[in-house]
Ligand SMILES: Nc1ncnc2c1ncn2[C@@H]1O[C@H](COP(=O)(O)OP(=O)(O)OP(=O)(O)O)[C@@H](O)[C@H]1O
């Protein structure tokens with residue numbers, strides 16, 4: 185038997201696995217690295233975060249990724265180069281993180297790598313008849329495995345697509361396993377570049393659990409700040425949006441989009457929600473002369489409205505569920521204020537109160553997915569559309 189498999193079997197047979205979960209999302213701000221101690225499988229999974237850090241991307245690296253990100257006419261050579269480059273850069277960041285924690289690569293059993301999404305194309309977005317749902321994450325797993333010497337599980341979304349899903353949101357699997365609680369209806373809201381949530385009914389009925397993208401997120405706000413406030417990457421603490429006034433006409437135009445009215449589950453990305461989307465809405469509503477602060481206030485309100493509309497669609501006016509937030513948007517007080525105001529009576533928490541650092545949550549979820557691939561039984565949600573019963577990821581061996 186190839187010695188690599190011996191290593192994999194040893195990992196499978198351990199009572200507790202040390203898994204590094206990685207996430208580098210649509211905000212392109214950096215790589216989240218969560219070293220997790222994972223025990224058990226399925227609903228008996230337990231996770232302790234041993235270490236966590238976000239390693240910021242350099243400006244040059246951001247620029248390289250942006251040159252091929254969410255663009256239909258990206259340079260094929262650059263995509264090929266970046267597939268290897270992202271793997272190498274992530275591998276280097278992981279080695280540095282491991283050393284900074286006083287550990288060695290041998291102390292880590294597995295890396296669970298999301299990679300960098302560069303294009304998300306569900307049928308609902310590309311609209312091309314006869315073509316499947318598609319999504320593309322680059323940052324090759326073999327490069328990470330060889331550079332670090334650690335077994336790497338990567339490229340999780342392709343199996344989800346192959347089994348009939350849209351390749352996202354994958355949060356549903358980990359959220360269900362880690363955070364379901366008998367007697368409490370929960371919404372696990374992640375506000376990253378794109379906002380999404382998982383609904384976890386308190387009666388534990390797996391056939392009702394789902395996870396869905398909602399719309400933006402921070403993505404349009406981030407893109408607008410980067411264009412109009414040179415030197416800034418995002419609206420830190422919501423100070424720009426708090427200084428402006430939300431414009432009703434522009435907000436109405438932004439809310440007019442079929443995706444926002446489509447049923448759950450659904451997925452999207454910056455391929456739809458971008459500065460062209462904003463410009464179109466500004467033209468339609470004759471609000472092209474708004475101040476940048478007012479545009480930011482409206483965009484912040486837009487994100488809040490998108491989330492609130494989806495929550496209301498799920499629960500009507502019944503506000504007896506609890507909301508557990510994660511993702512960078514929960515650090516924006518102006519956005520959270522708007523959510524609190526629009527959803528009175530809803531108990532807002534972050535996943536910190538469930539023992540998981542909200543900034544690490546998505547990285548942790550990939551560690552859980554990798555654990556399931558190694559030792560789990562397939563999580564079955566009743567084979568409904570959008571949540572196929574699959575384990576995911578490709579196993580990349582270090583030598
Ligand atoms: N202090 C803060 N004030 C306002 N916004 C913040 C703050 N901290 C983070 N953010 C927002 O959060 C974003 C990063 O969020 P996060 O890392 O969760 O996104 P992501 O994982 O890249 O996206 P996705 O989940 O869509 O893939 C930043 O770009 C910024 O918009």
Ligand SMILES: CC(=O)N[C@H]1[C@@H]2OC[C@@H](O2)[C@@H](O)[C@@H]1O[C@H](C)C(=O)O
Pocket residue numbers: 209210301304319351352353354355356376377378379380397451452453546
């Ligand atoms: C294609 C893709 O990378 N989608 C991401 C993105 O970021 C948030 C939202 O859009 C979500 O659908 C997904 O990530 C999370 C981790 C998920 O799959 O659950």
